[in-house]
Amino acid sequence: MASWIAPQLRRPTSGFTGWVVKRMLQSKNGFIELNAVRLCRLEKHHRVLEVGFGLGIGIKKAAEIIEAGSGKVHGIDFSPEMMRAASTRVEAEVIDGKVELVLGDAACLPYRDNTMDRIFHCNCYYFWPDVNKVCLKLHRVLKDGGIMVTCLSLDRMQDIDSRGYLQCAISWDPNIYIDALKKTGFVNVEMKDEYCDKTKQAFQAIYAYKPCINES
Numbered sequence: 001m002a003s004w005i006a007p008q009l010r011r012p013t014s015g016f017t018g019w020v021v022k023r024m025l026q027s028k029n030g031f032i033e034l035n036a037v038r039l040c041r042l043e044k045h046h047r048v049l050e051v052g053f054g055l056g057i058g059i060k061k062a063a064e065i066i067e068a069g070s071g072k073v074h075g076i077d078f079s080p081e082m083m084r085a086a087s088t089r090v091e092a093e094v095i096d097g098k099v100e101l102v103l104g105d106a107a108c109l110p111y112r113d114n115t116m117d118r119i120f121h122c123n124c125y126y127f128w129p130d131v132n133k134v135c136l137k138l139h140r141v142l143k144d145g146g147i148m149v150t151c152l153s154l155d156r157m158q159d160i161d162s163r164g165y166l167q168c169a170i171s172w173d174p175n176i177y178i179d180a181l182k183k184t185g186f187v188n189v190e191m192k193d194e195y196c197d198k199t200k201q202a203f204q205a206i207y208a209y210k211p212c213i214n215e216s
């Protein structure tokens with residue numbers, strides 16, 4: 001079972017195991033996606049990027065805040081199956097021009113330098129083979145003064161690791177990720193315990209800032 005689930009968590013595909021993993025993402029991760037958007041404190045003119053958007057739950061929520069024309073929601077994920085699922089979820093917002101989803105790798109971001117006001121990602125960084133490389137790319141596309149929010153539940157990570165579901169992850173140790181963020185130029189990096197009032201569930205958020213030019 002674990003050897004079927006593990007690769008699907010890293011890059012979900014279609015078929016029965018993919019279907020099981022999609023149900024897990026919806027039921028276990030949905031609240032984290034919604035809260036990541038909340039913690040980004042989006043404004044309607046913001047340009048925001050989600051990396052590893054999965055089912056598109058966070059993309060949809062962000063699109064409720066962003067105003068077409070002045071702001072935009074971007075998403076990148078390297079799973080064709082997630083691209084299909086998320087595109088269906090936000091079909092109307094894509095047609096409106098409010099959302100743009102890309103099938104691609106976080107290590108090769110197709111966005112110009114200094115374009116995103118906010119970046120968020122959930123349950124994703126531990127699948128990046130070279131976390132430093134991805135952090136460098138994220139730093140490049142984030143605007144000076146921009147904020148990146150990374151969400152996960154450490155309790156849940158421990159649980160799924162003990163079941164063998166993280167065989168395809170590099171390391172979910174948040175300290176390795178936090179070190180990579182600092183090394184690649186992010187400042188005021190800190191992990192905080194957060195809480196979802198609606199579902200009464202705790203989770204963690206890692207905040208990282210790109211300094212304004214005159215602060216660096």
Ligand SMILES: C[S@@+](CC[C@H](N)C(=O)[O-])C[C@H]1O[C@@H](n2cnc3c(N)ncnc32)[C@H](O)[C@@H]1O
Nearest residue numbers: 011025029052054077078079105106122123127
């Ligand atoms: C465990 S799922 C989490 C999905 C969603 N963020 C959530 O919390 O439900 C990991 C997601 O990250 C994507 N992903 C993993 N590594 C990636 C990479 N290097 N580039 C782009 N997407 C990646 C996978 O395709 C998958 O959709």
